[in-house]
Amino acid sequence: MLKFFLFFLLCAITSIAFGQTRFFTKTGNISFYSTTKVEDIEAHNRSVTCVLDTKTGNIQFSVLMKGFEFRKALMQEHFNENYVESDKYPKAEFKGQVVNNGNIDYARQGTYPVKVKGLLTIHGETREVEADGTITVSNGKVNTTSEFKVAIADYKISVPTLVSDKISKIITIKVACALEPLK
């Protein structure tokens, strides 16, 4: 009886100690920037969900489009109603892999340059995307950052010709998520 209990305890402790392979956040940051001669537009989302499995390198992001905040209300309305049609497509998602995950020692503090590859879905359109980023391990947390560009036409986001000079065809996306162990 005691042996069984001790064995069980050992298993439980082992799984807790080595079970911290998943890290997540629900307060991640994603911003996007459009720069043209006429106007600079930027929007920020602070409620991004991100889950990273450090054992497999599997990484996923989920973003609610209505959560992007713009400085000008009209721009936010046009973004939601006309460009990304957020009533029809409420979320943008990324499901992918940290390509060089094997090179990262998540138990040791450090900053690692990474390549992330996966499927990005915006406005109901899915495209394969590859991006460079950084994973920083510090104080039990995993910080993921990345900056990459997307062509809005790839996601069937159409901008009316009247304002086409105000919105860049290539948008820069910046990701910054501080992940904590998932218990």
Added chain:
Amino acid sequence: MPKLKLFRAGLMLAQKTISTMLRKKNVLIALMMVMAAGAIYAYKEFNRTNTNIARESSAFTINATELIKEFTNNDSLASSKYVGKIISVQGLIKDIIKDERGYYTVTLGDTLGTSSIRCSIDSIYSGTAVSVKPGANVKVKGSCTGYNRDELLGLDIILNRCLIAGQN
């Protein structure tokens, strides 16, 4: 007599011409005023920033557990009802998170459940979140941006541009 008639005719013609000219001028002025009003409206509309949530009225005032129940039972119906609207939610604080940039997120809901209402506190209202503690019964007002349902992470109803409107 004919001279008088001629004179009166001439006077009437002059009157008509002047009044037509004045009318045209009035029309012109009116037109310019409409255009100016239109331009001012367009300028204001273009530069309109997101309204201060405190000044807007909520479309719905609801209890946290009720809101979670509505989304749990039928998320698409609840979405069409609440998403994009400003709502006031009354409930117990589950947790208060402050991120690296100093922004607060307050979660409402039952501590035992995997469902929460996540409220991103607007940076201008950070002060309202500083003094509250988990377990407090508060009223949060914000804009509902949607929900996330995940077997791993549970059900989250997301609000942004929030402020803590009151504490019981």
